[in-house]
Amino acid sequence: METIVDKERIDEALELIWVLAEEGHNELDRFSLSSDDPDTNLLTKALIDQDLAMVSDNTIQLTEKGRKTARGLIRRQRLAERLFSDVFEMSDDSVVDDACKMEHILSEELTESVCTFLGHPPTCPHGKLIPRGDCCKKFKIEVTPVVTRLTEFEVGSTGKITFIVPSDPSRISKLNSLGISAGSIIKLIQKKPSSVLQIDETTVAIDHE
Known part of the structure; x- marks a missing residue:
C-alpha cells in the first residue's frame, strides 16, 4: 500500500535531496538531519513508494521521475x-x-x-x-533581459517604462506628475550624480533611491 504524504512535504524533500546532491552529499542521515519534516522515516518511505527516490545502504538518490x-x-x-x-x-x-x-x-x-x-x-x-x-x-547565447533597471541603462539609450517599483509608494504620484509612468518613452541623458531623463520635450532629473 502506497504511503500517503502531503504533496508540499514531498516537494520539499525532493528539493532538499537535489540541493544536497549539488553539495556532493547523498547520505540518508544527512537528509534526515537537514529536513524540517516531522517524520523523515515516513517521508522517505513515501518517496520510495511513489518512485521518486531510492535508498541503498546509507544513501538516498532521486529516481528519474524524482529528478x-x-x-x-x-x-x-x-x-x-x-x-x-x-x-x-x-x-x-x-x-x-x-x-x-x-x-x-x-x-x-x-x-x-x-x-x-x-x-x-x-x-x-x-x-x-x-x-x-x-x-x-532556443538560444545559443545569453540574451538581454526584456526588462532592465534604469541604473543599468546606457547614456543615450531609449526605452519604454514597463513598471515602477519605488521604495516609497508616495513617490509614484510625484513621478506621474513629471510624466514618468508606465508606458512612457524615455531617453537617458545622464546617470550621475542624478539620472536625467528626456520625455518628449521635457527633461527631468531624478535622484537615485
Missing part, C-alpha cells in the same frame, strides 16, 4: 528568487520565503515566460545554477 520533478521545483524557485531580487528589489529573507511559495503554483508556461522576461539567467541571486528550460535551449 524531473525536483528539477522543475528548483527551476521555479530560483527563477522566482531572481525575479523578486532583480525586479522588485525585495530583501533576501522575503525573496527566499516568497519564492518557496511561488514554486508550488507557477505553471510551466508562466515559468518559461518569467525566464524569458529575465533573459534566461544562469544562476539565482545566491549563485546557484538555475536548471535550463525549453525556452533557454
